[in-house]
Amino acid sequence: MTGEPVRVAGVGMTKFGKSSDRTGRELFAEASRKALEDAGVSTDDVEELFFGNFMGEFAELQGHQGPMAAAAAGITAPSVRVDSACASSGVAVRQGITRLRAGDADVVLVGGSERMTNLSTADATEALAAAADAMWEVRAGVTFPGAYSLMANAYFEQHGGDREDLAHVAVKNHANAVDNELAQFQKAIDVEDVLGAPTVASPFGLYDCSPISDGASAAVLVSEAFAEEHDLDAGIAITGAGQGSDELALHDRTSLTHTPAAERAAQQAYDDAGIGPDDVDVAEVHDCFTIAEVLALEALGFYGEGEAISAARNGETTIDGDLPVNLSGGLKAKGHPVGATGGAQISEMTKLLRGDHVNSDAVEDATVGLTHNAGGTVASAVVHVLEVVE
């Protein structure tokens, strides 16, 4: 996909966390209202809705969520639900961009919603496991922490590194979230907390895993012509988009220790934006587990294979490092309502670049941001490049 940049006219999200009584539609009503208000665009202007959701059938026995989300947002435009597991709303964003670039629409609403904490931990674990291969992985007992643990242990064997390296990823992302009022955990932790937490799937303890969360995210994307015509304050553009797919089951991939779908998505997004990894000032990556951030940094070309394991520990990706990663707190501390996560990355990155995020001061001169959203054990990946254009 290559084409004209599209403008991020407005973004919004709910606070991520535990709000188990709030329905998926209620969450999206709030996020979409905030995004439309931020954009200064009316519901009548929206021409299409792309809505990410993954586990609505498990959590609310609700399928057919496109019209549900449209009604919640107060629009009558055509709507479609996008499911790519934890990459659902990142893919929804890319679908919206495609429509704008094709000239089929000037205004699209994109985002997603997920209600998870009304389920027990065991039931949420089962629902999340449906993002793996239901026949060949789930029936062998694989869970998501388990699948990423298989990747982590293979990585340690092949490239070295240990639990303490991973612990620094969790410590960093928790530190970034302390002042972020939209984050689930505004609480600093230290390496000892991570290493001492109960095991979920070896080598991961509780703090290596992103939490079970409720939340929604939304963004209003518009064509450059619409932004100009309506004199919108839309100084951030999405200049690059890319998506990759891979075998559903981890054991069917070429390697357990890297993520080719993300490599392909990144290459496409870089080519689309006409930039390379060295041009990126700040990144939000899909740290559903601590090892996932490591694999993402390598797939995105910021590090060579086997080299990102010590990035957080060395301070290279911390708030004052060369490449701050997950200044929002990431999935780890901001929370991970799976169908809303990709849209939330766009929301947080837009604010970081605009200057109205609580951590914007740390990246005052940043002009290029990247978001990386992954589904399953990266059987789906979507990457976006955002740039300051005004």
Add this chain to the structure above:
Amino acid sequence: MTREFRDNGYDDWFDAVEEGEPYYLESPSGNGWLPPREIDPETGERELEEVELPDAGEIESFTRIEVATPQFADDAPFVVAVASFGPVRMTGQLRDVDEDDVEIGMPVEIGVERTETRDERVLVFRPR
């Protein structure tokens, strides 16, 4: 939910393992896959043949799962591993070995057991 239906490919393969005749699907290029597959996704070749599975596999990675899905509630904790048998990889549970003695590269053989929780078939690896 306990499964009350057969899955073509999957259940046929488990039957074959229980009968001591495990196989995999091989494309002309030599890539190996578990059934059901109509096409080698890497090469586009459609001429997939059932080939006898090598007796010996090798552990490529493993993890001890403490927090399980409901269908494994009474089985947890258990060790899940990915093992390669020639050109095909698969995921199963490790049996008959203490986790502290498991190493990546360890040789294993394949088997089928039944789960504690729901008495369903599960693929297992045992040290060889």
